[in-house]
Amino acid sequence: MQIWVVVEGDDHGLRESSREVLTAATTVAGGVLAAAVVLAPDKENLVQEVMEFGPQTIYLHEEGSPSVTGEDYAEFLGELIERERPGLVLAAETQFGKGLLSRTALQYRMPIFPDCLGISQGPESLLFERLWYGERVSALLTSAAERPVLATWREGIVNVKKCPGLNSTVQKVRPQVQTLNLTRFLEEVKADPLTVDLSEAEVIVAGGGGMGSAAGFQLIQELAELIGAAVGGSRVARDNGWIPLKRQIGQTGKTVAPRLIISCGISGATQHTFGMRDAKKIIAINKDKNAPIFKIADAGIVGDVHEVLPELIKRIKEGKQNARPVGA
Ligand SMILES: Cc1cc2nc3c(=O)[nH]c(=O)nc-3n(C[C@H](O)[C@H](O)[C@H](O)COP(=O)(O)OP(=O)(O)OC[C@H]3O[C@@H](n4cnc5c(N)ncnc54)[C@H](O)[C@@H]3O)c2cc1C
Structure with a gap:
């Protein structure tokens, strides 16, 4: 089964949460990840960083613009998934990852498992581990649908491990669909580290x-x-x-x-x-x-x-x- 990871960058490059998902997804994939998707524009450095995790293909959005909620890329990602038909597409459980994958799931009628703590191969299909009821119950879920499955991975639970020595091919993808621009980013207000939870x-x-x-x-x-x-x-x-x-x-x-x-x-x-x-x-x-x-x-x-x-x-x-x- 082909497993993809949609990655995210910030001012410092590839986000730690994306590194974690790349690591986890590579393990689920048995050592080699099929693809990573880089959506932000002008992200050659990001591509270099993603290569350290050795996905076979890196899909690079040709005209991306910064998006905080990720929703704006849903159509682009949905079309790409429909075309290439990977089995599983993962992103980090961040504002961006949640926004992107939940809207893609809705628009393209794909199953989604949010905030997973683990993904493993069951007897017939993949098993997704989540916590329910205020985290008092651990639930194992599986998809009943044939379609590609989407899932977000909880942040901070994976030790990052790179996969040196694997080669990646970069494929630039020109979007065939119009960006929806459903939400507009106004301002980022950093949490006060002295009062943050x-x-x-x-x-x-x-x-x-x-x-x-x-x-x-x-x-x-x-x-x-x-x-x-x-x-x-x-x-x-x-x-x-x-x-x-x-x-x-x-x-x-x-x-x-x-x-x-x-x-x-x-x-x-x-x-x-x-x-x-x-x-x-x-x-x-x-x-x-x-x-x-x-x-x-x-x-x-x-x-x-x-x-x-x-x-x-x-x-x-x-x-x-x-x-x-x-x-x-
Ligand atoms: C059921 C239960 C639940 C608990 N839950 C928690 C919990 O949630 N969180 C928690 O923290 N503890 C918890 N404890 C308490 C825990 O067992 C320890 O008593 C506590 O963590 C000790 O805190 P401390 O290391 O700050 O203090 P201390 O034990 O007083 O240690 C102070 C340390 O500072 C060093 N030190 C002293 N002076 C200096 C100096 N001038 N410069 C540099 N180093 C110095 C000492 O060498 C020592 O290592 C729990 C205990 C029980 C029984």
Whole structure:
């Protein structure tokens, strides 16, 4: 069965969620992905990045324009799917992926499985794993239709793995259908990292008992503000009133999956690490070199947070002052 992935880019290139879907889809496909679809315009870099996952074909929309909801591309994608008849088309469960695939499904009467946690081969057809009823029930679903199936994949649950050494052919596709322009993008308002829900945060600075006092915990706030991160902490930080319950990470707090978490003065008790085990990168600062947090950290600093953090903050500020504007 041919499996396709529709990818998405942002200012930094290929989005992490698209990398995750490319990885997952390649596994479902048994090692080689049939195709990736690149919709945005002027995305030669995106194509290069997608090639690292080795899809056999990369379909590149010739005239795309930026679309936040993805709906505008539904007709283009629908026509392409009707023509090539892949078995399964995947995208990330993002605003773009949801908007695009749900409208394509509606217009072209294709089955869709949103927010999947896993896809596997059943005895007769593919099985789609989803969570229902406030995530209390795990459901396995299958498609009863012959048509190509669409599905979106939940973000943050796959470890990205590239497939070097495979060759891709790029096929530019000129759209034969008119863009619908059903919605118009007005403005993107970035969420305030200091107030954003911890489970949605991309970068977190977390403090624990080692911060010593409410005044000491201010260093966490200061570093977070400087790097645009959300503030989190351990139960000791919450018990001391330095953070509210909704900022506590762990078994009795929030489960987080940021790109980066900087854990400061946190021992790494299992009840805490339970809530952060899906973080992509962990940097730990602790004065005890045997602290359990170092066992799961990608990088660690053995030192006193009251010395390390002010120095780190100072250096980041200096770095920002000395940074040359782009193109200067
Ligand atoms: C049922 C149950 C549920 C729980 N749920 C959670 C939960 O959801 N989340 C959670 O976090 N915990 C939870 N806990 C508590 C958990 O077991 C730990 O007690 C807690 O995580 C410890 O927090 P901490 O590491 O910040 O503090 P501490 O245990 O006090 O550790 C402080 C760490 O900071 C280091 N340190 C001290 N001073 C400095 C300094 N100046 N510079 C650098 N490092 C320093 C120390 O070496 C130590 O490693 C739960 C416990 C139970 C029993």
